[in-house]
Amino acid sequence: MDFTVLIGGAAGQGMDTLGMMLAKSLKTLGFHVFLHRDYMSRIRGGHNFVKVRFSNRPVLSHADEVTVIVALNAETIELHSGQLSEDGRVITLENGGKVPPNLQKRTIQLSSADIVERSGNKRVAGTAALSCVLKLFGLPLAALSDTIVTVFAGTTAVANETAAQMGYDAAETKFHAEAPAPWDNIFINGNEAVALGALAAGCKFYAGYPMTPATSIMTYLAKKANDAPILVEQAEDEIAAINMALGASYAGVRAMTGTSGGGFALMAEGVSLAGITETPLVIAVAQRPGPATGLPTRTEQSDLSFVVHAGHGEFPRLVMALRHPEDAFYQTARAFNLAEKYQIPVFLLTDQYLADYTQTVAPFDFARVSIERSLATAVQAGEYLRYELTDTGLSPRIVPGKFPGKLVYVDSDEHDEAGRITEAAAVRKSMVEKRQRKGAALHPELLEPEYIGCDEPKVLIVCWGSTYGPVREAVLALNQQNHAVGALVFGDIYPLPTKMLERYSRQASKLVNLEQNATGQLASLIRQHTGLACDHSLLKYDGRQWSKDEVIAALIKEVL
Amino acid sequence: MDFTVLIGGAAGQGMDTLGMMLAKSLKTLGFHVFLHRDYMSRIRGGHNFVKVRFSNRPVLSHADEVTVIVALNAETIELHSGQLSEDGRVITLENGGKVPPNLQKRTIQLSSADIVERSGNKRVAGTAALSCVLKLFGLPLAALSDTIVTVFAGTTAVANETAAQMGYDAAETKFHAEAPAPWDNIFINGNEAVALGALAAGCKFYAGYPMTPATSIMTYLAKKANDAPILVEQAEDEIAAINMALGASYAGVRAMTGTSGGGFALMAEGVSLAGITETPLVIAVAQRPGPATGLPTRTEQSDLSFVVHAGHGEFPRLVMALRHPEDAFYQTARAFNLAEKYQIPVFLLTDQYLADYTQTVAPFDFARVSIERSLATAVQAGEYLRYELTDTGLSPRIVPGKFPGKLVYVDSDEHDEAGRITEAAAVRKSMVEKRQRKGAALHPELLEPEYIGCDEPKVLIVCWGSTYGPVREAVLALNQQNHAVGALVFGDIYPLPTKMLERYSRQASKLVNLEQNATGQLASLIRQHTGLACDHSLLKYDGRQWSKDEVIAALIKEVL
Amino acid sequence: MFTIAKETAWCPGCGNFGILQGLKEGLDSLNLEPHQVVISSGIGQAAKTPHYISANMFNGLHGRSLPAGIGIKLANKDLTVIVESGDGCSYGEGGNHFVHAVRRNLDITHLVHNNQVYGLTKGQASPTTAKHQQTELQSEGVQLEPLNPLTLALTLGAGFVARGFFADRKQLAALIAEAISYRGYALIDILQTCPSFNKVNTLKWYKERVYYLSAEHNPADMGQARIKAEEWGERIPLGVIYKRETAEYGAHNTVINANPPLVDLPLKPHDAKRFMDEFR
Amino acid sequence: MFTIAKETAWCPGCGNFGILQGLKEGLDSLNLEPHQVVISSGIGQAAKTPHYISANMFNGLHGRSLPAGIGIKLANKDLTVIVESGDGCSYGEGGNHFVHAVRRNLDITHLVHNNQVYGLTKGQASPTTAKHQQTELQSEGVQLEPLNPLTLALTLGAGFVARGFFADRKQLAALIAEAISYRGYALIDILQTCPSFNKVNTLKWYKERVYYLSAEHNPADMGQARIKAEEWGERIPLGVIYKRETAEYGAHNTVINANPPLVDLPLKPHDAKRFMDEFR
Numbered sequence A, B: 001m002d003f004t005v006l007i008g009g010a011a012g013q014g015m016d017t018l019g020m021m022l023a024k025s026l027k028t029l030g031f032h033v034f035l036h037r038d039y040m041s042r043i044r045g046g047h048n049f050v051k052v053r054f055s056n057r058p059v060l061s062h063a064d065e066v067t068v069i070v071a072l073n074a075e076t077i078e079l080h081s082g083q084l085s086e087d088g089r090v091i092t093l094e095n096g097g098k099v100p101p102n103l104q105k106r107t108i109q110l111s112s113a114d115i116v117e118r119s120g121n122k123r124v125a126g127t128a129a130l131s132c133v134l135k136l137f138g139l140p141l142a143a144l145s146d147t148i149v150t151v152f153a154g155t156t157a158v159a160n161e162t163a164a165q166m167g168y169d170a171a172e173t174k175f176h177a178e179a180p181a182p183w184d185n186i187f188i189n190g191n192e193a194v195a196l197g198a199l200a201a202g203c204k205f206y207a208g209y210p211m212t213p214a215t216s217i218m219t220y221l222a223k224k225a226n227d228a229p230i231l232v233e234q235a236e237d238e239i240a241a242i243n244m245a246l247g248a249s250y251a252g253v254r255a256m257t258g259t260s261g262g263g264f265a266l267m268a269e270g271v272s273l274a275g276i277t278e279t280p281l282v283i284a285v286a287q288r289p290g291p292a293t294g295l296p297t298r299t300e301q302s303d304l305s306f307v308v309h310a311g312h313g314e315f316p317r318l319v320m321a322l323r324h325p326e327d328a329f330y331q332t333a334r335a336f337n338l339a340e341k342y343q344i345p346v347f348l349l350t351d352q353y354l355a356d357y358t359q360t361v362a363p364f365d366f367a368r369v370s371i372e373r374s375l376a377t378a379v380q381a382g383e384y385l386r387y388e389l390t391d392t393g394l395s396p397r398i399v400p401g402k403f404p405g406k407l408v409y410v411d412s413d414e415h416d417e418a419g420r421i422t423e424a425a426a427v428r429k430s431m432v433e434k435r436q437r438k439g440a441a442l443h444p445e446l447l448e449p450e451y452i453g454c455d456e457p458k459v460l461i462v463c464w465g466s467t468y469g470p471v472r473e474a475v476l477a478l479n480q481q482n483h484a485v486g487a488l489v490f491g492d493i494y495p496l497p498t499k500m501l502e503r504y505s506r507q508a509s510k511l512v513n514l515e516q517n518a519t520g521q522l523a524s525l526i527r528q529h530t531g532l533a534c535d536h537s538l539l540k541y542d543g544r545q546w547s548k549d550e551v552i553a554a555l556i557k558e559v560l
Numbered sequence C, D: 001m002f003t004i005a006k007e008t009a010w011c012p013g014c015g016n017f018g019i020l021q022g023l024k025e026g027l028d029s030l031n032l033e034p035h036q037v038v039i040s041s042g043i044g045q046a047a048k049t050p051h052y053i054s055a056n057m058f059n060g061l062h063g064r065s066l067p068a069g070i071g072i073k074l075a076n077k078d079l080t081v082i083v084e085s086g087d088g089c090s091y092g093e094g095g096n097h098f099v100h101a102v103r104r105n106l107d108i109t110h111l112v113h114n115n116q117v118y119g120l121t122k123g124q125a126s127p128t129t130a131k132h133q134q135t136e137l138q139s140e141g142v143q144l145e146p147l148n149p150l151t152l153a154l155t156l157g158a159g160f161v162a163r164g165f166f167a168d169r170k171q172l173a174a175l176i177a178e179a180i181s182y183r184g185y186a187l188i189d190i191l192q193t194c195p196s197f198n199k200v201n202t203l204k205w206y207k208e209r210v211y212y213l214s215a216e217h218n219p220a221d222m223g224q225a226r227i228k229a230e231e232w233g234e235r236i237p238l239g240v241i242y243k244r245e246t247a248e249y250g251a252h253n254t255v256i257n258a259n260p261p262l263v264d265l266p267l268k269p270h271d272a273k274r275f276m277d278e279f280r
């Protein structure tokens, strides 16, 4: 079983709350749930929707086909009825508008007037629609009631209960949804996972400036600020944000900043500063379609090349593409260790899709998170050398103020071992080489991409980041249809780990990059690092994430 | 004949003026002259020097070996005597400091006290050193006198004349320098050539914020502001500068900005804005060693990858690496045409070496500069569509305010043909593809790299920008020694023109990238675009430009 | 004349509607045609305004409406340039441009829709949000002192400083017309409600406080202006706080003043040859 | 104690020497050790100062000395943080940070070497260069109104605003010590000569104009402060222009106030598990 419920309406009509209530009810029942958000860059009006997919097996992405549409306005039916499965159902509230003739038989019209009257509350009609959904799938109303209790109190809860009962009574069961064996899980989105990873890693300072789809990392952390504790500073702009974070990191706390493309563009100089001062920093870049303002609330993977090359001059860095919420959690925690170990900026490349989708996943294992600060605990006699030349390029780093008599000089100019400005050619050369050595030392840390698929793939897909979910589901489905397809999904992406790529690409006769952008940025990176050219590109750049169904269709049509 | 005179001292001692006076005197005499500047990031003190190389044949770069050292302080002798040719001479002023025993015979000590006394002017001792130089080369004093007259007036001129006579009398001719047949030339540096190119192209607006080594473009233009006329605006920061320039370009003037790496990092978001709004813009990026502040007054080619990928999102751009002053002039003028034709940002990638060296070159041919504005001169009836979808991706562009009833809407959000904000997937897709088409349309415009060397090179050097001079001289010298070496020097560099590269790399058995950076950014770009991997890298990253002698030595030692 | 039928992306009841109306009426009252006007805006809810009006539009980057507008005006002094954006855009991300635009005193009109909140990004504090006001992000309340744009502009030497109110579009239209007619940089900080995210500065809140500056207020008197600019809380004055003649940038910059609009200058490569000849 | 022997990169006769000396003496007069002090600077001649003194140094980017200094202080409230840079760095490139740093009112001391010119890049106008003053770039003279950092800081609500003078390092040392001891954001704009590029504001020029605020000046009186902050030209006052107690950021921010310095907090992954459990 694998069903999707779409709830659509105008911004401000509460799709988000309804989606969460439905998803939580399904979670309570033990289902695997995936909640996908599609919203416009406006606060009210327009057309937004959420898709709640659920199954008795893990669900890693959204689906194109919809089993039930909950239409909070007429536009929703217009826009989405094409995606309705053959036996699919539509639930409308009165203001759900006119239903086309061919759908009328499959439509359940709830009267919001009735619901308002009976419940005595204007805002509970949506709840009736949700219970109606449960009934259609033969699921117990109690699951929703449980959720209602956690969300609402007092008379509002009672009104919701009334509405729920009305909706439940209005439909008959049409689909058979059976929950899997109970399993322990959390229901979390990518940005929350990043934020949790940062908290687990001991991040004590986050400076940022609001920018969709990165803002919710900061908002989440701010809510936990006193509890954690962590200082969350809203800066006057992104330039201030990254420079504050660098100052904090210099002073010895684990620090982070996050933004999206345009804000990140403003941080590029700060990235370069992190590079030459060798100040650890974790930077989340939540991608959205560009250039410039682009489509602020939609998704794309078009900042890879920019992030890899951002900042003037040459210095080592690490870029990790986050693939799913669990990955987001563990990689974020790891990012803090590597940033400090190599004294470099580490990037968490995510996007709106991953930032916003909420998924049931196994609880994170906090025992797997270790904190390795890589700080020097003792210093030699004599002047402290912040940039001491060593074989690895790594210099002992101390926290200013903690060692009487020892001073920490860091400089954005080229500097000598002590951190003092210099123009000497020989010192310059040795410092460039020191930084390059750090980059080389970093290589053994790289995690190879995750391979998905049959043992001997004829077609090898390469992809990265948030396309993990749709690609995984697509490849496994194609394997079941006996297509010899495999996929390498990159997490660590710069420097590019190439071992598995070289191994699998030798086996495969076709190399296909599948990306959420228009130019194939991973393919470029692969070519640059390995000389391997992709035989085919599957690119999507309309701001809407590749679905598993689209991946399957594109592969069958163009590649297999 | 091929001689170099080095004039060294502390910042503020006037090496620059002396270098220019000597160079101009040599120019007057008809020599080919190359003046190279090496200076520290400070106003007074430290150690700076200029090298004046001259010959009866074209000189395209500086030389390591020095024929005459003019030492304004002791440090100069310490630092540079190792470069003195076997029969070389040193000229010191009293404060030129202690001369090591082995050099004493080859040293001419001028007494600045005497000069000051006789001339009655404290600041003319350097002039005496210059005339002394002329005498060493058997050149007439008149050449210096001519220069003095153009630089100084009244009693100062007289005092300089007196000093010049004293210096001239103090030495005997040691070297034989014979001028070539008279030739028409100008004596100009890279930044002046860029500025002249901009003026020739009709640039009417330049906004910038001071940053070495780009500042002198702005300073030069500001001096011509009323005459040209051109508006030169010092902005409060680089972000303002690029946004002002974009505003001006939108309003219909040819506009430009310029900066160096750190300032450019701040402009990255504006570059992306140029991309999506399709606003033409010429951006000079004068490279210096990074990361961050790095070595502010020195040279490097380490911003190529950054400039190629700067700005979030995907959009076409053109990057031209400037190779020498003539190239700088013609390419700058061409940049304005292409920026307007394709409605894209065009980058002029230069560096401190090229920005600051002054060379005798053939006068620029203004008849070769044509102005192609690519503006629509008429508009269709109905609403004006700034982003009209066309086969080439190019939409008719009009100047706001010039067509009553027609309005120009440009938007940093994704937009429809009229320039209005949209989130429609289909429109988004068509606009991405429109911008991509412009990039494709641009390809036929690309100029292939310049090839230098023998017909059938065994070793093919690939390089770009300001290494043109040293590489050209080195390759020709090696060819004379029967080494089958050739070089492709890229001017247009992104998109990368690959025809000649593919042709020559097939012939050559070794592909060698020679760059002024630590990571081989051109090699990466080549690999990314062609799959070709360089067999060997010659990289220099100490902030001092490759000299022809170093190029020859490195090739012989490591490659040939 | 400046009106077009366009569906907006604003929330019902948003203060932006009143400002849009005031702007249209202000423009209509002047002897201007749409193609002679350019509106430069940033990013935010306020910054969408030029999409809903008939005039040229440069809808650029968040925080950068001023420099783009300055570039436009410098390139073509014949255009009427209006810079329009939100409080976050103008005083937060774009704070540096604000400071220096006042100093530059170019003939542009700067309209700031001040809803005291970041609207489009869902309600974080802006530089003008009151101290202690709570938001989703500032759950313990804002901890920075709010910025007073009027006193700031006065201190920086602005020659035209006014406060508008979204709910009185007649007064707003008149103010805007006056600001556009003023020769030099003119700031109107326009009080605006954001029913979605600012639950403190509501229409009711404003109505209880705002009042019009009486005829007794002498906008040429800096002392009076300062007192009025500082007044906030119980009573909030509306209207022209300060106004005096100033030396407008374009009038004293030789390149602009001695020439036709730069955009109209002929481009002739050969004209620059004489500069090259100086290098001979 | 804060003195080290380091050759500077400054020009002979530069005003920076006096400021360096004043800073060292100011620090020496306090009960501080070098490792307890961090100087955050930008890029420029002034910004090189921390290279010549015995204290921790974060010599960051042009214009960004304030945010870096703020990050340092927020991370470790036990450190004495001095932000030091030039007028171009602090009021030009870094203007937005200046505006918002005043609002934030964190306990840092901001020293601006105000030579009224961009020194390191060879003499272009800075935001404080006098109108009409000529430079190589502004060959027709500066066309923008100069920015007065003191009135600006006052308007933004700064609690400690002072003017220092490089040539009187005793007074300067005392001022700096007072500013460091002040709890909150403290600005000292320090008049400085640049013999290489500023031929107008010379030592002579200053000496003819500067005077010390008398005991009659009440720095707690905003009215007096304003008058003194505005005074410029014939007479230029030196000393503490304005001073009042304010609510310092660190003292009212719960995370900072309720905890030891953030840098001293223990890091335990498991402590965050309870947050995850909320997602069950």
Ligand SMILES: Cc1ncc(C[n+]2csc(CCOP(=O)(O)OP(=O)(O)O)c2C)c(N)n1
Pocket: A209, A210, A211, A212, A238, A262, A263, A266, A293, C043, C044, C045, C046, C047, C061, C062, C085, C086, C087, C088, C089, C090, C093, C113, C115, C117, C118, C119, C120, C121, C126
């Ligand atoms: C560089 C950059 N940073 C952040 C954003 C995200 N952003 C868009 S609008 C906005 C705030 C808008 O607030 P305001 O200017 O007050 O306008 P309002 O929506 O309240 O009208 C922000 C932070 C952006 N688009 N670009």
Ligand SMILES: Cc1ncc(C[n+]2csc(CCOP(=O)(O)OP(=O)(O)O)c2C)c(N)n1
Pocket: B209, B210, B211, B212, B238, B262, B263, B266, B293, D043, D044, D045, D046, D047, D061, D062, D085, D086, D087, D088, D089, D090, D093, D113, D115, D117, D118, D119, D120, D121, D126
């Ligand atoms: C982003 C950036 N832009 C420009 C520069 C170039 N720059 C270095 S110092 C400086 C001006 C310094 O002026 P000021 O801050 O007044 O210091 P001063 O040298 O006068 O002491 C500039 C523009 C830079 N380093 N970084």
Ligand code: SF4
Pocket: A043, A044, C009, C010, C011, C013, C014, C015, C016, C045, C046, C115, C119, C120, C193, C194, C195, C196, C197
């Ligand atoms: S969020 Fe606020 S400012 Fe934006 S449209 Fe809605 S009510 Fe208006």
Ligand code: SF4
Pocket: B043, B044, D009, D010, D011, D013, D014, D015, D016, D045, D046, D115, D119, D120, D193, D194, D195, D196, D197
């Ligand atoms: S340039 Fe000016 S400020 Fe800089 S060191 Fe020289 S005199 Fe001092």
Ligand SMILES: [Mg+2]
Pocket: C044, C086, C087, C088, C113, C114, C115, C116, C117, C118, C119, C126
């Ligand atoms: Mg706002």
Ligand SMILES: [Mg+2]
Pocket: D044, D086, D087, D088, D113, D114, D115, D116, D117, D118, D119, D126
């Ligand atoms: Mg200065």
